[in-house]
Amino acid sequence: MLRWSDLSEVPPDFGPCVVTIGNFDGVHRGHASVLRRMADDARAAGSAAVAVTFTPHPLQVHQPGHAPELLTGDADRLDLLEQTGLDAVLLLPYTLDFARQSPRDFVVRYLVEGLRARTVVVGRDVRFGWQNSGDLSTMVALGREHGFEVEVIDDITPSTAAGGAGPAAAPGQHRRWSSTWVREALAAGDVVQAAHVLGRPHRIRGVVVHGDARGRELGFPTANLAQDADGMVPADGVYAGWLRRTRRADGTPVGPDEPALPAAVSIGTNPTFDGVQRRVEAYVLDRTDLDLYDEEIVLDLVERLRATLRFDSVDALLTQMDDDVARVRTILAPGERRPS
Structure with missing residues (x-):
């Protein structure tokens, strides 16, 4: 897997790409399920699968007193992302200057011009750009304008995870795989439950x-x-x-x-x-x-x-x-x- 920290490191002939955006803290079963499927679909379509992520976590920049405890550092996060079959990860330094980009500027610079995105894979609650002013409808509109498709991924739960992502949740635990779920388990000392959600x-x-x-x-x-x-x-x-x-x-x-x-x-x-x-x-x-x-x-x-x-x-x-x-x-x- 190629690892970049700036668009200048992306080869000019790289792509076209299927791109997803997220923090991917912990790279839990939900992340892994989506990314593996994305990588498989990208390969079948003759594209490269790329994840765009950030360091530090955006909340550590905007609200350091309310930022979540991170489940993984950058080294482990990149290693775990590589295990999903991605072709590349663009790990961008997250700063206040970076955050001031408009949704359009972010999409055009990084997804369209930088990665030649053919498809952008996002969740329904995606937010991006200055003050999180970009949402799913913004991404769809920008896709029509710049020639990429938007694929929406619904929440992945133990009962919907594809490819044998893991055992079903115990009764009363039919919730989506999430980093929050892992943090709750670790705060209670329940590393068995944390491993259930993480897959390790x-x-x-x-x-x-x-x-x-x-x-x-x-x-x-x-x-x-x-x-x-x-x-x-x-x-x-x-x-x-x-x-x-x-x-x-x-x-x-x-x-x-x-x-x-x-x-x-x-x-x-x-x-x-x-x-x-x-x-x-x-x-x-x-x-x-x-x-x-x-x-x-x-x-x-x-x-x-x-x-x-x-x-x-x-x-x-x-x-x-x-x-x-x-x-x-x-x-x-x-x-x-x-x-x-």
Whole structure:
């Protein structure tokens, strides 16, 4: 998949294209279903399938105090978009100057002249251009004027997703696949439900930094993620998950064959020791030899074991940690739900 951050990077002979526009945060089952179908249809018509998306999220620019917690950083979002079969992604920097474009200017510059759009795929609630003044009727009118068709995609739900997008929702959960649904699940610590909507375990990506070294003193050395890690951090608690290195301390990437290691992941302030900073830290089962400082890792969260608790003594904490590790071992062995 080609990855561009500016129209100047688009080859002059690229296209014609089938283009869609969106934030695609999390690239959940609904996104994936639409994008896979779009890519298949584009290929059948002799066109390229392209997604136009933005960084940062527009609400982080317009209403930073009300912007949603992002489910994925740009690196994971692009990797997940590539898995849908897209030919290219145009990841545009979103700024106030960019937002001041009229709907017409945006469509003409990026879709018509930049990508030679033959078809534009949008949802019924599409909004674009200055103050979101462009809507579906605007896009249809511009399509007639500039020679592209507009294909409208209705909401994708567990019962309507094409191509075996995933299991049906449980009773009372017949709602559209959405990033909001994932955020609600993560806020409740329900990473199983989040995985149901995403189609994979929820991932947190970050660099390992030095902590208090208390885990090592207790016999459970942990990898502590930096505060700027990508991926929404779910509710405080202890989770079973997988840890995998993705970049070495010197900046060189780790190959895709790097094994995923079973881990007990603690999220919270460590109340037993009167901690105040919320942290994400992972103990790799049966490994005390790992040196992950300054390396980038990903954590794929599989199941929540329990809420964060305050213990009356270190001995009580250690007893619980032994129990947590045993439960993580049962949940993850033998390789159950290991990420690809």
